[in-house]
Amino acid sequence: MVSVVKKRILRANCCSFQLVDYAFPLLNTYVLSMNIGICWFRKDLRLKDNPAWAKACTVGPVIAVFVLERTMVDSASELKRQLLYSHVSALQSELRDLGGDLLVVSGPAAETIPELVHRYRVTDLYFNDDPSPISFHRDETVIGSLDIQVSRSWGNLVHPPGSVVTNSGSVHKIFTPFYKKWLAKGIPLIVEAAQPVFADYESTNAFEVQPSQGMTPGSSGAHERLASFVTKISDYAYARDYPSIDGTSRLSADLHFGTIGPREILNAVNSGSMSAKPFVRQLAWRDWYAHLMVTDPEITTSPAKDIYEGIAWRDDPTSLKAWETGMTGYPIVDAGMRELNATGFMHNRVRMVAGSFLVKHLLIDWRAGERYFRHALLDGDRSQNVGNWQWVAGTGFDAAPYFRIFNPIRQSEKFDREGLYIRKWVPELSSLNDKEIHAPWTINPALLRSKGVELGLTYPHPIVDHTVARDRCLNAYKSARDRKPQ
DNA sequence: TTTTGAGTTGTTCGA
DNA sequence: GTCGAACAACTCAAA
Numbered sequence: 001m002v003s004v005v006k007k008r009i010l011r012a013n014c015c016s017f018q019l020v021d022y023a024f025p026l027l028n029t030y031v032l033s034m035n036i037g038i039c040w041f042r043k044d045l046r047l048k049d050n051p052a053w054a055k056a057c058t059v060g061p062v063i064a065v066f067v068l069e070r071t072m073v074d075s076a077s078e079l080k081r082q083l084l085y086s087h088v089s090a091l092q093s094e095l096r097d098l099g100g101d102l103l104v105v106s107g108p109a110a111e112t113i114p115e116l117v118h119r120y121r122v123t124d125l126y127f128n129d130d131p132s133p134i135s136f137h138r139d140e141t142v143i144g145s146l147d148i149q150v151s152r153s154w155g156n157l158v159h160p161p162g163s164v165v166t167n168s169g170s171v172h173k174i175f176t177p178f179y180k181k182w183l184a185k186g187i188p189l190i191v192e193a194a195q196p197v198f199a200d201y202e203s204t205n206a207f208e209v210q211p212s213q214g215m216t217p218g219s220s221g222a223h224e225r226l227a228s229f230v231t232k233i234s235d236y237a238y239a240r241d242y243p244s245i246d247g248t249s250r251l252s253a254d255l256h257f258g259t260i261g262p263r264e265i266l267n268a269v270n271s272g273s274m275s276a277k278p279f280v281r282q283l284a285w286r287d288w289y290a291h292l293m294v295t296d297p298e299i300t301t302s303p304a305k306d307i308y309e310g311i312a313w314r315d316d317p318t319s320l321k322a323w324e325t326g327m328t329g330y331p332i333v334d335a336g337m338r339e340l341n342a343t344g345f346m347h348n349r350v351r352m353v354a355g356s357f358l359v360k361h362l363l364i365d366w367r368a369g370e371r372y373f374r375h376a377l378l379d380g381d382r383s384q385n386v387g388n389w390q391w392v393a394g395t396g397f398d399a400a401p402y403f404r405i406f407n408p409i410r411q412s413e414k415f416d417r418e419g420l421y422i423r424k425w426v427p428e429l430s431s432l433n434d435k436e437i438h439a440p441w442t443i444n445p446a447l448l449r450s451k452g453v454e455l456g457l458t459y460p461h462p463i464v465d466h467t468v469a470r471d472r473c474l475n476a477y478k479s480a481r482d483r484k485p486q
Numbered sequence: 487t488t489t490t491g492a493g494t495t496g497t498t499c500g501a
Numbered sequence: 502g503t504c505g506a507a508c509a510a511c512t513c514a515a516a
Contacts (some may be wrong), residue, residue, distance in 0.1 A: 166514060174513055241495080251508050284496080290514095303491060352495065391494085404496050411496090470497090476506090481509095 015153050019449060035060035036199050037124040038069065038116060038473035040109075041102070043381075044128045044155050044258035045087045047094055048217045051153035054193040056126040061199035063120055064095050064102045067109045068206045071134075077376050079344040083217070085209045086256050090218020099362075100198035104205040106303040110141045123148050128155035131290040133297035133394045136185065156255070158262045159185055161294035162288060164287070171295045172288070173397045179284045222260035225250050234275035243336075243347035244420035249279065252379035253345075254388055255286070262286065270296070289387030292397060300386055305396035308402075311395075313365040313479040314345040322463055323370055324359050326425075329455070331437060332412035333357045335425035342425075344378035349415050355392040355407040363476055364391035370485075394477070402477040405470050412438040428458050 014274045039056035041064060047053055057330035066088050068472040073081060093101035105112045116122065125143075130136065131150050154160035164182045165171055232239070254260045262283050269276040275432035293299060303309055304407055320411025324330050327339035336350035337384050346354065351373075358369045370389040374380035390396025394404070416422055423430040429437055431451040436443050441455055441462055448454065455461045 020489080062515080168514085176493065177514055282495085398493070398513090400495080403507080406495095407497060439490095 001058050009435055015368055020369075027234075029180065036061045036120055036465045037126055038065050038113070038120075038122050039063070040065050040125060041091065041116075042066075042127060042258075043130060043256065044261075045091045046222070046261065047098075048089075048219065049155070049190045049261040050128065050193065050258075051155045052128045052151070053196075054127040054191040055151050055153065057193040057196045059124055063099075063116070063122070063201050064091075064100060065100055065113075065116060066091070066104045068104060068106045069108055070296040072106050073289050075375060076380075077344060078380050080211050080376070080380065081211075083215070083253065083344070083378050084257065085207045086212050086217035087210045087259055088207075089461045090220070094219065098196060098198075100196060101201070101203040102204050104203075106207045107273045108423055110145060111139055113142050114145050117146055117148060118142075120201060123219065126153075127151075128153050131158075133293070134382065136294075136297070156261055156268060157290050158182070158188065158283060159287055161291040164291065170296065171291055175285065175288055176400045178291075179281060180285045182287060188263055190261075190263050190267065192374075197273060202340065219259050219260075222254035222468060226260060230268055233269055233279060237278040237431050240278075240370040242415055243350050243351050244416060244418070244424075248348060250345075252384075252446045253377075254382075254393055256379045256381040285387075286384060290383045293383040293386065299390065299396070300382065303393075304390055304397045305395055305399075305454045307481050308393075308395040308477070309480070310483045312363075312476055314359070314363045316362065316364060318356045319463055320358075320360045320364055321462070323354075323362060323364070323369075327460050328357065328362050329441065329460040330357065330408045330412075331419075331422045331426050331440065332408050332416060333430055335416075335422045341375075344376060347421070350421070351388070351407050351413075352392060353411045355389060357408055359389075359393045360473040361408070361464050361466070365471055366390065366395065377464050387483050391433065402481075403474060405473055407438045409466065426459070429453060431432060 016264050038058045039053050039062055041053075044052065045066075053064075061327060068088075072084070076084065088102070088104065092104070095102045103116070103240050105116070113125070117125070123291070124287060125146065125148055127139070128368060129139070139152075158183060164178060164185065166177070171179070184215075189333070219311075226249075227351075229251065235247055236249075239245045241247075245385040249265075251260065251265065255265075266283065267278065269279060271280045292304070296304065323333070323337065324341075326334035326341065328334055328337075332350065333354045336346050339350070340346040355366075355369055355373075358364050359366045366389045370385050373389070374382065374385045377385070387396060391399040394400050394402040411461070412422070416435050419429075420438050432440060432443070432448075432453065440448060440453060441461065453459060
């Protein structure tokens with residue numbers, strides 16, 4: 001489906017002519033020119049609290065652009081792709097309500113942006129930066145091919161990278177001191193955009209949007225989710241640990257796509273209050289992981305702590321597949337992976353358990369898990385995903401110590417005591433009682449059969465033994481540490 | 487420069 | 502069943 005929308009020409013307020021030094025500085029030749037800006041929307045699919053958009057609106061006629069790149073499509077699950085498309089469509093509607101439009105183009109940004117700059121005689125490019133080195137490299141390439149003004153902002157973090165540092169100016173490697181400094185800076189003001197003046201351009205749709213499944217897309221959806229979370233934020237500290245309770249903010253995908261910014265969230269949750277504190281702390285973690293990736297881009301693909309460079313990861317595609325598909329035989333792990341595959345979301349507590357299981361029980365490289373999560377999670381974001389996987393693997397700054405190995409059975413008993421979460425996502429075990437459901441292999445096979453469960457047939461045998469896997473993991477990490485004495 | 491205290495989310499063992 | 506210690510020293514941050 002390709003719909004072409006002819007744009008109204010809006011020139012009424014278009015009076016931002018100015019004298020600029022143009023093309024021949026040595027001759028000191030001034031010509032009468034007009035600024036035309038592109039606001040390049042990426043992971044900031046909103047108009048409110050968007051510094052790039054706010055700046056773009058102050059200068060002259062503006063063209064709102066979204067570039068759909070191959071890499072974006074390839075690295076995302078079908079669910080994630082559809083969410084992206086529906087957020088982009090929502091932004092397009094918002095812009096149309098303002099009398100403008102979102103120009104959606106397909107192709108590598110390094111080609112499409114320069115083409116647009118040429119076609120519309122663009123003089124200024126605005127966008128919000130992304131902490132991922134892959135995005136950064138792309139942006140550098142785009143900028144390098146242009147000879148126009150470029151304005152970059154940090155729109156999706158509370159405080160920009162480099163602004164929260166130790167007394168000696170370095171980036172914190174421990175979270176708590178970072179958090180204290182971050183808190184002390186307060187909440188930055190939210191920038192409001194002026195009424196935009198749109199340049200004359202046409203929009204085409206580069207993709208088809210499926211009717212959304214439950215989740216209201218765009219900024220309005222994000223604000224609905226925020227409003228609903230605000231009413232129960234005082235329960236967050238307790239409720240967030242229990243996967244059968246809907247106690248988390250469910251704002252992670254909005255933060256990833258930028259349908260809402262963290263500063264707006266901080267304002268809405270009354271961030272100084274005691275009840276908001278544990279949640280605000282999580283937003284600080286988000287900033288920290290982004291800051292670390294900007295200063296230390298290598299952590300995207302290698303351990304932050306180099307003593308762990310030599311861990312002898314196992315190459316085991318069969319186990320990896322079992323993990324990905326929720327067939328490990330550990331009910332809490334499988335429930336998590338199945339929730340992920342079905343919905344594009346996984347509860348935070350279960351992410352830790354499932355992540356730890358892959359890295360420590362299966363001894364599979366955290367990068368394999370990082371790739372899978374980033375693909376499948378609607379909120380899958382490079383800086384956040386890498387930060388959290390390095391935390392789980394124990395290889396990150398201020399990460400879990402290597403000997404802290406989650407016991408998937410204990411975690412299940414503790415945080416899904418009644419098996420509600422497991423029964424929802426692993427229905428073949430739903431006939432088991434609260435005691436039996438966490439570790440079905442410990443139950444008498446005849447009893448299991450009487451409840452319609454036969455291991456190896458209706459549900460897998462556990463692919464590793466907890467105690468054996470735990471020892472194997474400890475040894476693997478220890479020998480990596482021994483090999484790299486420091 | 488030296489010193490001191492602190493460090494997301496756990497598990498296991500033995501008293 | 503409950504409790505404290507060990508896990509393992511190490512790095513970081515700030516006084």
